[in-house]
Amino acid sequence: MLLARVVGTVVSTRKEPKIEGIKFLLLEKIDPKTVKGTGDYVVAMDGVGANFGEIVFYAAGSSSRMTAVTQNRPSDATITAIVDAIDVEGTYVYHKDRD
Amino acid sequence: MLLARVVGTVVSTRKEPKIEGIKFLLLEKIDPKTVKGTGDYVVAMDGVGANFGEIVFYAAGSSSRMTAVTQNRPSDATITAIVDAIDVEGTYVYHKDRD
Amino acid sequence: MLLARVVGTVVSTRKEPKIEGIKFLLLEKIDPKTVKGTGDYVVAMDGVGANFGEIVFYAAGSSSRMTAVTQNRPSDATITAIVDAIDVEGTYVYHKDRD
Amino acid sequence: MLLARVVGTVVSTRKEPKIEGIKFLLLEKIDPKTVKGTGDYVVAMDGVGANFGEIVFYAAGSSSRMTAVTQNRPSDATITAIVDAIDVEGTYVYHKDRD
Amino acid sequence: MLLARVVGTVVSTRKEPKIEGIKFLLLEKIDPKTVKGTGDYVVAMDGVGANFGEIVFYAAGSSSRMTAVTQNRPSDATITAIVDAIDVEGTYVYHKDRD
Numbered sequence: 001m002l003l004a005r006v007v008g009t010v011v012s013t014r015k016e017p018k019i020e021g022i023k024f025l026l027l028e029k030i031d032p033k034t035v036k037g038t039g040d041y042v043v044a045m046d047g048v049g050a051n052f053g054e055i056v057f058y059a060a061g062s063s064s065r066m067t068a069v070t071q072n073r074p075s076d077a078t079i080t081a082i083v084d085a086i087d088v089e090g091t092y093v094y095h096k097d098r099d
Numbered sequence: 100m101l102l103a104r105v106v107g108t109v110v111s112t113r114k115e116p117k118i119e120g121i122k123f124l125l126l127e128k129i130d131p132k133t134v135k136g137t138g139d140y141v142v143a144m145d146g147v148g149a150n151f152g153e154i155v156f157y158a159a160g161s162s163s164r165m166t167a168v169t170q171n172r173p174s175d176a177t178i179t180a181i182v183d184a185i186d187v188e189g190t191y192v193y194h195k196d197r198d
Numbered sequence: 199m200l201l202a203r204v205v206g207t208v209v210s211t212r213k214e215p216k217i218e219g220i221k222f223l224l225l226e227k228i229d230p231k232t233v234k235g236t237g238d239y240v241v242a243m244d245g246v247g248a249n250f251g252e253i254v255f256y257a258a259g260s261s262s263r264m265t266a267v268t269q270n271r272p273s274d275a276t277i278t279a280i281v282d283a284i285d286v287e288g289t290y291v292y293h294k295d296r297d
Numbered sequence: 298m299l300l301a302r303v304v305g306t307v308v309s310t311r312k313e314p315k316i317e318g319i320k321f322l323l324l325e326k327i328d329p330k331t332v333k334g335t336g337d338y339v340v341a342m343d344g345v346g347a348n349f350g351e352i353v354f355y356a357a358g359s360s361s362r363m364t365a366v367t368q369n370r371p372s373d374a375t376i377t378a379i380v381d382a383i384d385v386e387g388t389y390v391y392h393k394d395r396d
Numbered sequence: 397m398l399l400a401r402v403v404g405t406v407v408s409t410r411k412e413p414k415i416e417g418i419k420f421l422l423l424e425k426i427d428p429k430t431v432k433g434t435g436d437y438v439v440a441m442d443g444v445g446a447n448f449g450e451i452v453f454y455a456a457g458s459s460s461r462m463t464a465v466t467q468n469r470p471s472d473a474t475i476t477a478i479v480d481a482i483d484v485e486g487t488y489v490y491h492k493d494r495d
Contacts, residue, residue, distance in 0.1 A: 001339070001340040001373060002339065003338070007187055007188055008131070008185065008187040008188060010185050011182070011183045012180035013183055014148070015180035016179040016180065024156075024180075026131055026187060031336075032305070032338045033338075041102070041131045041132075042100070042101065044100075057321075059371040059372065059373045061160050061161070061162075061358050061359065062160065062260075062358070063359065063371045064373070065371075068314075074163065075158065075162055076100060076158045076162040076163070078371065081316065082310075082311040083308070084308045087305045087323075088323060089305060090349075107284065107285045108284075109279075109284050110283040115246060115278040115279065117265065123279075125285075140230045151288075160259050160260070161359075173264035174199070174257065174261055175258045175261040175262075176199060205485055206428070206482065207482075208481070209480045210453075211480055213444060213478065214477065216462065222477075224483075237427075239427070239429075259457050263462070272476045274397060274457050274459040298438070298471070298472060298473060300439060328437070329437045346410070354408075354420075354439050356472045358458065358472050359457070360461060360472040363468060363469055363470035365413075379408060383422065385403055386403055386404060387404075387448075
């Protein structure tokens with residue numbers, strides 16, 4: 001899974017029927033050590049109710065269909081966790097309640 | 100899913116029988132923040148009737164076969180949505196009716 | 199799918215039994231706008247009878263097994279179409295009968 | 298599979314129910330020749346009880362679900378081995394009991 | 397499939413039970429035109445009995461499980477052929493019996 005921040009949303013009216021009603025969030029991948037955006041973006045389906053600004057991780061590829069929301073649907077990136085804390089080399093580089 | 104613009108078409112007569120009758124669109128991936136092309140291209144099958152110039156997103160890998168048009172066919176990239184709007188950090192960087 | 203040119207062949211005697219009798223072609227990916235090689239290569243199985251020099255596209259990943267030739271075989275790249283024409287922004291950047 | 302070092306952990310409370318109880322480790326990929334980190338990170342599920350600092354390899358994509366811990370769960374990266382030794386060109390570049 | 401050279405081995409005692417008894421080879425990807433290593437490495441399972449120094453190609457992703465040795469096992473890279481010859485633009489850039 002890759003770490004990313006929710007930076008926006010993508011809206012679509014004309015789309016594959018199987019993805020009707022699913023929220024599409026725009027994610028910017030982050031460097032875990034600095035928790036800064038890398039300038040690399042992906043549109044992910046949301047299975048956990050992530051909000052703008054939150055750090056998440058998402059599953060890519062066929063694994064992104066192994067959630068209740070995305071099963072058998074054409075998702076290649078699904079948010080599967082909202083991150084509370086990232087510990088690198090014994091130091092919290094990110095802690096949701098603190099940052 | 101990745102955001103891209105429909106920039107062309109690819110025509111083929113001699114091809115795998117399973118993909119007869121499917122439209123192959125040439126997509127240029129875009130940077131969501133600037134909505135500009137990145138110079139990186141992919142040929143995608145079209146499941147939603149996308150037109151030249153439109154911003155879309157597509158599903159890659161096995162997920163690209165989870166649409167009515169591509170089921171059990173050798174597609175590794177299928178357009179699954181025509182994008183109406185992209186919101187980054189609370190600002191519409193793209194809005195179809197405006198841009 | 200990615201566009202590429204058939205630039206060579208790969209020969210193997212000792213191989214996984216399931217891929218006996220399949221032709222392995224060496225492809226160089228092309229930039230669709232210039233139709234020039236990018237220096238990035240992939241070995242693909244051939245499901246359509248592609249010849250040296252031809253522009254093709256291939257399916258990668260699990261989709262490369264969705265052809266009559268490669269079903270249930272360990273292919274992660276299979277040529278699924280010989281390209282006749284590529285149209286970018288309304289101009290033929292490649293047309294087989296012309297180029 | 299790719300070689301990586303366990304450099305940290307990722308904690309999440311709100312997550313896809315199917316991944317409750319699984320440990321998420323932060324891995325930094327390594328260059329096998331130097332055994333140094335490359336600055337490229339991935340969050341992996343742990344199927345073998347890897348500890349901080351250990352060199353491991355992980356399976357990516359659908360193969361990351363072929364373990365007892367991750368079966369049918371949305372993992373796209375699962376640690377499948379703790380590495381004892383890496384031999385490059387006949388020399389041990391890494392040996393767990395020595396380094 | 398990608399072309400690579402067998403440059404070493406990886407040894408692991410504590411690992412996912414499903415991959416017990418399988419040989420893990422370290423591969424360095426090669427540029428087909430020069431047959432030189434690119435400095436990019438992958439650990440692959442061996443389904444064909446490849447030896448140190450040999451040029452091989454491997455299947456990645458789910459296709460790496462379509463061999464007798466790796467079926468249903470967490471492999472994302474499996475050697476499926478030992479290469480005898482590579483022909484680029486009509487010239488043998490590599491021939492096992494000659495090089």
